[in-house]
Amino acid sequence: MPDNKKKPARSGSSSGKKTAAKSSKPAAKKPEPKSEKPARRGLDPESKAHIFIPFILVLFALFLLLGMVTDNWMGFVGKGLRWLFYGLFGGAAFAVPMLTVVLAFFWRNEVRDGTLKYLILFQVLFLLFLDGMIHLWTGGTVRFDIAAFWENGTELCGGGVIGGIIGCALHSLVGDVGAHLIGIPAIIIFGLSVFGITPYSAYIHIAYFIKKRREEAAENPRGKHERRVFRIKPEPEPVEKTYPKVRRDPNNKHRFVPDVEVGEGADGTEAQPAAEPDIRPDGTAEAKEPPVSDDDIPPFDIPGVKIETVKAFTSASAQGKVPEKSHGTEKSELEAIFGDTSAVDDAVRKFAEEQRAKAAKSGSEVLPDGSEAELEISRTPAAPGENNIPEIVKKEYRFPPVSLLRLDTSPKNVDISDELHTNAKKLVDTLASFRVRTRIVNVSRGPAITRYELAPEEGVRVRAIANLVDDIALNLATTGVRIEAPIPGKAAVGIEVPNKTVSTVYLRELVDTETFRKAQSKLNVSLGVDVAGEPVFLDIAKMPHLLIAGATGMGKSVCINSIITSLLYKAKPEEVKLILVDPKKVELNIYNGLPHLLVPVVSDPKKAAGSLHWAVTEMERRFELIEDVGVRDVKNYNNVTKDDPDREFLPQIVIIIDELADLMMTAPDDVEESICRLAQKARAAGMHLIIGTQRPSVDVITGLIKANVPSRIAFTVASQTDSRVVLDMAGAEKLIGRGDMLYAPVGASKPIRVQGAFVSESEVESIVAFIKDNDGGKAEYSTDIMDSIDRAAAACGSGKRGAQPDDDIDDGGDPMLKQAIELAIESGKISTSLIQRRLSLGYGRAAKLIDAMERRGIVSPPEGQKPRTVLITKQQYMEMVVNRSEELE
Known part of the structure; x- marks a missing residue:
């Protein structure tokens, strides 16, 4: 019997994996250890x-x-x-x-x-x-x-x-x-x-620069012609005003210190630094009054800022006492700009008194005179041509630490030579009893199965070995025996036998590897471990779309969780965006609130179809932007336009559908058409589909979907027919479950058997909580996308409850309930009088709306004459609207 082919041990953190890949000689009871060549290590830039x-x-x-x-x-x-x-x-x-x-x-x-x-x-x-x-x-x-x-x-x-x-x-x-x-x-x-x-990248940048200059040159003569025809004088160019940049104070995460260069004043004295604004949790700015001297007055304007409400003023401004500047002139700077300021002071004082009176009527807290000024500044960006205020830089995304994932604590280096030797001898003897002469050439042991590689003698047909799969399972007293004849790239037949003890592959073993960390693609995710114990990763960008199918409880949802978790460890929110569709309402709702989400997790089947329709629209819009620049895909578009402020950055979008069967029952034509269009064209636009289903039948996975989704993953299925629907070949019906899968990437001749990585629900919860805490705890969903999804869902028109997007949040036909809920969430408290004033309703109708919100758990029960407290946040309300939660019914 020839010597076995011993595979080199893997370096890095994966070398300590339990029984990663073992090759032994079954003919010997206890094979003698052989001298192994040291593993070839890659270059480490940190050495x-x-x-x-x-x-x-x-x-x-x-x-x-x-x-x-x-x-x-x-x-x-x-x-x-x-x-x-x-x-x-x-x-x-x-x-x-x-x-x-x-x-x-x-x-x-x-x-x-x-x-x-x-x-x-x-x-x-x-x-x-x-x-x-x-x-x-x-x-x-x-x-x-x-x-x-x-x-x-x-x-x-x-x-x-x-x-x-x-x-x-x-x-x-x-x-x-x-x-x-x-x-x-x-x-x-x-x-x-x-x-x-590279020459290509240089050509792209030069071509884009030339095209942009041509567009500018084409616009300038048109403007000159219009001014000449209509005799319009050219407007003088506005003088650009500079404002201090905002930097974060490391000693206090809720305070921002303006980074201002303090120079000399007009009179040669050193100017006073600007005041430090306080940032409240609700996003409003609290500006502290700096020490005002007789020689320095702050400018009386805030360019580009719209003041919505003024809660209180300082005592000096409320009383109209404005100190004058002494620059040796008769008038102050303020008077030089506005003239007589007494009228302005009277108007300011009158406006402040009106605001205090309104606040006292509504029951809100009134700040006493002399307190710090609180200005609630609109977050709406200034119109083009206006000066923008300094932007407060958002927290930088922190990747979750690997310690949040579970570490494998099972015993290592378990002696399995007896099991390997016994099974190998039984295999050879069983085949010999049917006059099929073979010999063992290699044994590869993985976490769940062991593959015995047999080389048949001359004259032995490969089909003769494949037809004996049931007899082999009988002699080995096991189920789930699978024969791969022949093994791609080898002159051998592989017989895969389940291990007596199945080892769990934890996601941390894959994430905490150099291969995962050094992967350039932001869509590189961890999948599992193959039969040789080597980690398997997949790049969603190269798939470019993935179909995951398997029976209930075989590991499909865990696989989807592993993919999402890997993305959270690999990509920042501005690099990769997610749209999660969960018709079952219990699998993916744990991810609500993540900054990676474009919209809350979609649970309504009608809105899921609308999400796919929006994705098609977004794909076409991206193609127009890419065409304008003159490149081929999103990656080159972002590289070319990264220094162009007029061009938006296009993140990659991954759309994950947990259960396709429910969507096909709701709107089959719309869903199938959208999936096919996305699968055919969305790769260049940076959009990718991951479709999961637990019912792999021809009415769910149609021929059009299969033709346009080239990469597939099959978990254990009920029959050979289902296996052929997913993989176009048999084999998935013989898998042993618990994450055992057949992975067929695009271009592969035969699928690869992989033991999927396991990530528990508690690990996912801890990772999501870490990201939400470090992101400020508030997810920024796109209201424009949500409105587009609502319109697309209404257009589908085949839902169980009709096509009206807002009919499930009305109360007995009252169309004002939605506005009342939004008013309550914006105000933080709600009362009958507030609804009467803001919505122009009568007392009876306003009281009914309050009672309707109380029944839905949106506001608290009455507390005497006090306003009702709102019990949900704006984020929770948006999730309810998207998912048509029963609380709003």
């Missing part, structure tokens, strides 16, 4: 060697440069290096230290990306072509004479030996003109490649 190499390269470049430009500074070694490099490269020798510095600058990034060899190759090609052209430009001899090349190179005439060889070769083959036509473009291309700029 000490790669930290010091750039410094060594810079020192070498400096030493070489000084040795070439000086006589005795670098001693004998410097003279020797100068003689050597001058003789080899001639005038191009000075490019060697410069390229060495560039190599040192990009060293660690290239090592991390695995492209160091390409950088060195581009530098060598750039130096060779540059040296050859310098030889031709500086009058080097075109006669092939190495001695003359060396002598001329030491005198910086020509390109030395290397430049002379290349220059003479080009001159002899294509002539002087041809040498320039080849050499100059090669120098430009390889020179740009040294700095990571």
Whole structure:
């Protein structure tokens, strides 16, 4: 019996995995340990060697440069290096230290990306072509004479030996003109490649710049013509006003300190710094009054800001006492701008008294005179041409720590040689009893199954082994035996036998690996472990769409949770957005409130169909933007327009549908059409579909959907027919469940057997809670998208309750209930008098609306004469509207 093929142990955190991939010789009872070759480790940019190499390269470049430009500074070694490099490269020798510095600058990034060899190759090609052209430009001899090349190179005439060889070769083959036509473009291309700029990316940026300039040039003459026809004088360009940028105070996360450069005032004295505004939890700004002196008055305007309400004023402004500036002039700056300010003071004082009176009537708390001013500033962006206020920078997204995931604590290094030897012997004997002669060539053990690789003798048909699957299962006293005949890429037949003890693959084992961390794609997710114990990852961007099917309880929902969790560990909210469709209402609602969500988790089947319709509309809109720029996909669009403030950044969007069967029952035509259109075109627009179903029948997974969704995952299914619906082949009916899957990526000839990663509900809850806490606790849903989904859902018109989007939140036909709920949520408290004033309703109707909100649990029971307290947040209300929650019925 031949020796077994032992696979090298994996490095990194995955090397400690329980029984990752074991190969043994079943013929021997206790195989002797063999000397294993050390595992080949990849380059680690954080290692000490790669930290010091750039410094060594810079020192070498400096030493070489000084040795070439000086006589005795670098001693004998410097003279020797100068003689050597001058003789080899001639005038191009000075490019060697410069390229060495560039190599040192990009060293660690290239090592991390695995492209160091390409950088060195581009530098060598750039130096060779540059040296050859310098030889031709500086009058080097075109006669092939190495001695003359060396002598001329030491005198910086020509390109030395290397430049002379290349220059003479080009001159002899294509002539002087041809040498320039080849050499100059090669120098430009390889020179740009040294700095990571490919010719295609340079072409895209130049073409976009030229196109934008043409559009601007086409608009300018049109404007001049209109002004000439209508005799309109050109408007003077507005003077741009600068405002202080806001930076965050590290000592207090609720306070922002304006980063202001304090200069000299008009009178030569040092100006006072600006006041520190307080940011309240409700998003309003509380501006503290700075110390006002007689020599300095703050400007009396806030450009670009619309003041909605003023709750209180300082005592000075309320009483009309405005200190005057003393600049040696008769009028203050305020009077110079507005004239007599007494009328303004009276108007301000009158307005403040009216606001206090209104606040006292509505029962709200009134601040006493002399307190700090509180200005509630509108968050609506200023119109084009207006000056914008300083923006408060949102918290940077913090990736959840790996410690939130469960660590595998099961015992390691369990002796399984007896089990492997016994099963291997039974396999060979069982096949021999049917006159099928085989031999074991390799054994691979995974978490759930072990694959025995058998090589049949000459003359044995592969189909003869595949037909004995039931007899093999009988002799091994097990179920779920699967035969892969032949194994792709091997001259062997694989017999997959379930392990007696199934090991759980935890998601942390995959997320905490170098492969996952170094993946460039933001849509790279962890899937599980294959039969050899190697981790399996998938890139959703390359799928580009995925179908997940399996019977109830076989691991489909856990797989979807693993995919979503991996995305949370890989992508920021501004990079990847999610739309989650959960018709079952219990699987994905845990993710509500995440900043990655465009809208709350969609549970209503009608609105789910509307979500797909919106996705089609968004896809077409993105294609128009991509076409305007002149690129092919979203990635190139974002790269080209990243410095253009007029172009929006387009994040990637992943649409996850947990149960397709329910949607196909609600609106089959609309759902199928939207899925097919997205699957056909949405890849270039950066939009991807992940479709899950527990009923893989032909009426759910139609032929059009299968044809446009090339990547599939099949968990255990009930019959061979269901397996053929999902994978176009049998095999999924023999899986053992508990995350056991067949993964068929796009382009694969046969599916891969994978044990899916497990993530518990408590782990998901802790990760979601961490992200929500660090994001401020409030999800920013897009109201425009929600309105579009409502309109699309109403257009579907095939729902069980009709097509009116708002009929389930009306109370007995009263159309004002929705407005009353929104008023309550915005105000924080609600009363009958407030509804009467704001909605212009009578007392009886307002009281009925209050009672309707109380029955739905939106407001609290009555507390005497006090206003009712609102019990839900705006985020919860938006989720209720999207999902048509029963609380609103």
